[in-house]
Amino acid sequence: MDEGEHAPNGTDPGDTDESPTTDSETVSPSSTDNQSPRDPPIDQTTPDDLDMTPSNPGDSHSTDSRPGDSPPTDSTEPEPPTDETSDSADTTASEEAVAAQSRDRSSPGVDLDGVVFDDDDDNQGLFDDLLAGEPIFENKEVLRPSYTPHELPHRTDQINRMATILVSALRGETPSNILIYGKTGTGKTASAKFVSQELESTSKKYDVPCEVEYINCEVTDTQYRVLAQLANTFIEKNQAVIDGRLGRLRELASTADDDPSALESSAFTSLEELTETIERLEADAEEMEPVPMTGWPTDRVYTTFFDAVDYHERVVVIMLDEIDKLVEKSGDDTLYNLSRMNSELDNSRISIMGISNDLKFTDFLDPRVKSSLGEEEIVFPPYDANQLRDILQHRADISFKTDALTDDVIPLCAAFAAQEHGDARRALDLLRTAGELAERSQAEIVAESHVRQAQDKIELDRVVEVVRTLPTQSKIVLFAVILLEKNGVHNINTGEVFNIYKRLCEEIDADVLTQRRVTDLISELDMLGIVNAVVVSKGRYGRTKEMGLSVPIEETEAVLLSDSRLGNIENAQPFVQARFDN
Ligand code: ADP
Ligand code: MG
Numbered sequence: 001m002d003e004g005e006h007a008p009n010g011t012d013p014g015d016t017d018e019s020p021t022t023d024s025e026t027v028s029p030s031s032t033d034n035q036s037p038r039d040p041p042i043d044q045t046t047p048d049d050l051d052m053t054p055s056n057p058g059d060s061h062s063t064d065s066r067p068g069d070s071p072p073t074d075s076t077e078p079e080p081p082t083d084e085t086s087d088s089a090d091t092t093a094s095e096e097a098v099a100a101q102s103r104d105r106s107s108p109g110v111d112l113d114g115v116v117f118d119d120d121d122d123n124q125g126l127f128d129d130l131l132a133g134e135p136i137f138e139n140k141e142v143l144r145p146s147y148t149p150h151e152l153p154h155r156t157d158q159i160n161r162m163a164t165i166l167v168s169a170l171r172g173e174t175p176s177n178i179l180i181y182g183k184t185g186t187g188k189t190a191s192a193k194f195v196s197q198e199l200e201s202t203s204k205k206y207d208v209p210c211e212v213e214y215i216n217c218e219v220t221d222t223q224y225r226v227l228a229q230l231a232n233t234f235i236e237k238n239q240a241v242i243d244g245r246l247g248r249l250r251e252l253a254s255t256a257d258d259d260p261s262a263l264e265s266s267a268f269t270s271l272e273e274l275t276e277t278i279e280r281l282e283a284d285a286e287e288m289e290p291v292p293m294t295g296w297p298t299d300r301v302y303t304t305f306f307d308a309v310d311y312h313e314r315v316v317v318i319m320l321d322e323i324d325k326l327v328e329k330s331g332d333d334t335l336y337n338l339s340r341m342n343s344e345l346d347n348s349r350i351s352i353m354g355i356s357n358d359l360k361f362t363d364f365l366d367p368r369v370k371s372s373l374g375e376e377e378i379v380f381p382p383y384d385a386n387q388l389r390d391i392l393q394h395r396a397d398i399s400f401k402t403d404a405l406t407d408d409v410i411p412l413c414a415a416f417a418a419q420e421h422g423d424a425r426r427a428l429d430l431l432r433t434a435g436e437l438a439e440r441s442q443a444e445i446v447a448e449s450h451v452r453q454a455q456d457k458i459e460l461d462r463v464v465e466v467v468r469t470l471p472t473q474s475k476i477v478l479f480a481v482i483l484l485e486k487n488g489v490h491n492i493n494t495g496e497v498f499n500i501y502k503r504l505c506e507e508i509d510a511d512v513l514t515q516r517r518v519t520d521l522i523s524e525l526d527m528l529g530i531v532n533a534v535v536v537s538k539g540r541y542g543r544t545k546e547m548g549l550s551v552p553i554e555e556t557e558a559v560l561l562s563d564s565r566l567g568n569i570e571n572a573q574p575f576v577q578a579r580f581d582n
Contacts, residue, residue: 135401136439136446142399143432145425148193151394154387155187161378162195166351169210169315170203174342174349177373181359182380185423188355191380192319199317209314211237217326223334226326227301228291230318234308235288241312242285249278284311302337306345313347323354324361332365339372382422388414391424392431400435405446409434412451430454463551466528467559472566473513476504477521479560479569481531481549486557491536491546494519508568522547530556 141147152159158180168175182188196212203210213233220226253274255262260271268274288308291301309316318338320326326334335352342349354373362370383391392410413434417427433454438446470478480500484492498515505512513521522545526533533547549556561567 136404136435136443137399138401139399140432140435142395143428143435145428148190148197149395150194152187152191152194153390153394154383155191155380158187158378158380159191159195161376162191162353163198165376166195166199166317166353169199169317169351170206170208172208172315174315175317175351176375177339177351178353178376178378179362179374180353180355180378180380182357183382183421183423184357185417185421185425185427186380186382187424188357188380189321192321192353192355196317196319209312210317211314212317212319214319214321216321218322221326221329223330223337224294224296224298224301226320226334227298227305227337228293228296231291231301231305231308234305234311235290238288238308238311239285242281246278246281246285249274249281253278306341309350310345310348314349316348316350317353318350319353319355321355322357324356324358327361327364332369335369335373336366339369383418383424383427384422385411385414385418388417388422388424388427392427395428396431399432400446403445404435406448408448409446409451412448416451416455426458429458433457460552460555463530464555464559467530467551467556468562472510472563473517474521474525475560475563475566476508476510477501477518478525478530478556479566480504481525481547482553482557482560485549485553490548492548493544493546494522495544497522497547504569508565510565519545 162178162180165178166175180188180192193214196214199210200212213230215226215229217226220229252262252266252268253271256271256274263269263271263274266274268277289304291304296304320335323335335354338350338352352373362374365373389410392413396405396410410431413427413430416430417423420426430451431454434450435446437453437457438450441450443450467475467478477497480497481492483500484496489496494515498518501518502512504510522531522533525531526547530549530551531547532550533545535543536546537543561569
């Protein structure tokens, strides 16, 4: 193949820093009051399409260890090691049996000093209490984002549309490219994975060469990485195919060596021809060099992928999840290159399914890419509270013990998450966190109060994350607001913030921005929900912003001080005093 023929446009030298996905699962028992001011309306009506069929939890059960299910067996006394040399050579069998029976920890010749045998329970019971309570969860994994549900209520339409488009792949035709849109937590990834599993298993059933490749572009976020991942996957697949063929051909060759008639029923007319094929396959396998994580020119990576995918006949569906992150980070070169491959592939065909949280991301695409990618579009609307309830009920049935939830738990989780743009992920997080909080407090049952605590905890985690990732300048501004509040200042105005901000900047040797920029930063903090600012008119003195903190002060301050730069501020009190001096 001519390398230049389908060289991709744009090159980006791949970088290697795979950003680790952090998963904060820890639950800190944040004691918060039970009455949240943000009470969502709870709609008590039961939707008539509530399908309570417990879905098959499948393999995920195996990953869960449930200490309560299998109480630890009393530790049996370990058999003391026998000391063979202490036995005289002429010991008879029966003597040995008696000896074995009477062997105890005082057996001569066995040094048991320092070995503790716990005939009586001699631990301090650190875990006993925790194990004793009947655990609330049957299988907590089912509530985690990594779990792929086998049933997706309220996504039948979207799943059917995907299937209708992708079925061409099973007929050996190229399916239209698909773009899927929807906010986070609307079931896009879960539905796409479900469809891809079905597609692959059906293709195996009918023995048609159809493969699905799923790529999460939040992790694999450069053209180099996407192409390298694809190339390496197909190289691996090709090598498996080649290995299989080679195994069969080598066997045939050795049979034919003894008995040439063995070739009669094969496609080979002579042993030489067979040997040639074997050698060619060996050379093919040799030639398929995996792409390194970094270092190759992008067009070489592209060519490697091209050759690998085109090695034999197949239809490949490439699912690019979080495709907006890829475009945002590295532009649309990858999509451009992928979308024009079909005109050059000889044996295989590819179809792209892009999944985006951002409804407007196609605005940034080259018009050709846009029209090619969006041949079919499927929208995932937000769930309403009733739909969220169904989803939660399905999952609760397999994740919690029977009767572990009071009746209002699921409706409340659903109502909170419906407020959060109908996010099923949020709903499931709430339910899981509520269960964990109940478990921690050794409650027998998850109640409404646990859901409220869970809501506060998740909200706090969000704030902590937002504050932690603020730019330094915004952190200094926020810290100024906190210092003022801590000193009992209400209706803090921009000038006051700016004063403290300036002094803080001097203290830590940071650039001092203009008051105007600081006002902008305050607006940003306002939009993030960290401060609450209102513009007030001061009559002939013009207008100013008055603000207050809208997040818990202690936690926010702790996050700010954990920043190495702000952590250097030793004693902030004098700055605040300065406000009154000025
Ligand atoms: P998205 O990709 O749109 O952000 P996900 O597919 O990751 O959303 O869904 C978020 C969480 O909600 C996942 O744990 C998923 O299993 C669950 N979920 C979403 N929709 C459904 C549904 N219809 N039925 C069951 N679970 C769902
Ligand atoms: Mg997703």
